[in-house]
Amino acid sequence: MHRVMRDSPYQAAALLPDTESLPPGGIGGRLSKGHIDYAPFAATLDCLPQAMQARNICTVSYRVALHRQEKTW
Incomplete structure (x- = not known):
């Protein structure tokens, strides 16, 4: 199990494109x-x-603006 966990980042990195072909902002981001x-x-x-x-x-009671169903605690 330790070996699998240790090797996983290397295996994932092999699937990434070369850094020269990455978009200017990188390959990751976040949404809010x-x-x-x-x-x-x-x-x-x-x-x-x-x-x-x-x-x-x-x-x-709480209702999310996007949903119509109200939750009650």
Whole structure:
């Protein structure tokens, strides 16, 4: 198992193109879905830790903007 793990990066590197044929930005990158502004919900988010410390029961519902189904914890 150790040998397989040790050899895997070398085997993967053999499949990569030569550095001369790579695009200017490289072959990797990252994508971001954007920034989430939680400021309008600050009061709700601030009360949750206090409710947990006081051992109150809380129900929190959350809906992702792209999905219609709401999740409840």
